[in-house]
Amino acid sequence: MSDTVRRDQPFRAGETALLLVDLQRIWIEPGLDPHHPERGPDHYFHRTLRETTIPNTERLLAAARANGVEVLHTIIQSLTKDGRDRSLDHKLTPIHVPPDLPEGLPPDNLGPKGDEILLPKTSSGVFNSTNLDYLLRNLGVRSLIVCGVLTDQCVDMAVRDGADRGFLVTCVTDACATITPERQDTAFRAFGGYCHLADTASTVARIAAIGDAR
Template sequence: MTNPRETRFRAGESALLFVDMQKIFCTPGLDPAHPELGPDHYYHRRLRDMVIPNQSRLLARARARGIQVMHTIIEALTEDCRDVSLDHRLSNLMIPKGHPMAGPIDELAPIANEIVLPKTSSGVFNSTNIDYVLRNLGVRTLIVAGVVTDQCVDMAVRDAADRGYLVAVPGDACATYTQDRHDGALRAYGGYCWVTDTDTILSRMEAR
């Protein structure tokens, strides 16, 4: 192991966190902030051809190994979105409580007893109680995958690192709107995490 953040992921102290892998952001034409993104756009092709298949593999292995699985989604706590952050209001990211497309995509649908945390800001550590929950679960190592690489994934990685978690990011299980943005983001926050790939993460997942 040459990266000081490189590690194995043991049941009982590890969690896999999916960031914003919800229907409204992963279905062409539904994203309120980017309605122009069609099925042939780079972002949706990457999701379809690489990211979702890799995330599905991570999900199956985590469940099989007893590693905690968590989902965070952008969704208000209220039907009129009065609790949404200023930045999300300005960015037109107003997803009402109970919106039919707010939930995780079918490929990653939570099973009974998996934790789903609705958030109203880019940073899951800022607008949910995820830190409290992770500490109650005994989690020390966190695998972060999702969208978009240079925004909400970025926030999750940096905030988790600042709070003392050992973070890993499989770059081929994340996406943003261009390859340059994706690559630049991984370079920018690579100092806060172990940037690796899905196959390597899978090989490091261990049962209790």
């Protein structure tokens, strides 16, 4: 198997999906996260988002949409207004984003277009609290491209769980962000064995090759 299948093998038409993790206003716009008012516009996290993560995610989205790659979005959002459906961990933390909170949705430049799928989740792991696995298999996906926030939490879970379920995972390192550069580097060292770590430029080139092969 290892001689014929690689995590960085060419993406194929109809078998590739891009997953954006938790790129919603409450986390990525300064001043909206009620638990972290100290993270202003000049905080490392928001500077990284503004200068690197968001522009690169926009590039990934444009490439995916132009080359027939499925785009899926997941956000932290309770199904009920009082959050009684949340995981125990989210209740203890506490994390609660009501379904009617405007800040809980992605900004227009990162949100779903057309009939792209948006999956609300109430745990760190999107595979644990949504039907993502079922959807990806129905869509015929084999290769899963992952980006978003936080690198060492929800992105980490998506990468590891996706790999365990048999998907060929690519994590786009410069389209992810977390709270400190140390946490970013540690995360990639920790879960790099479960995926192909790549930058935006090389991932966009692999996506564009799908269109070239048609």
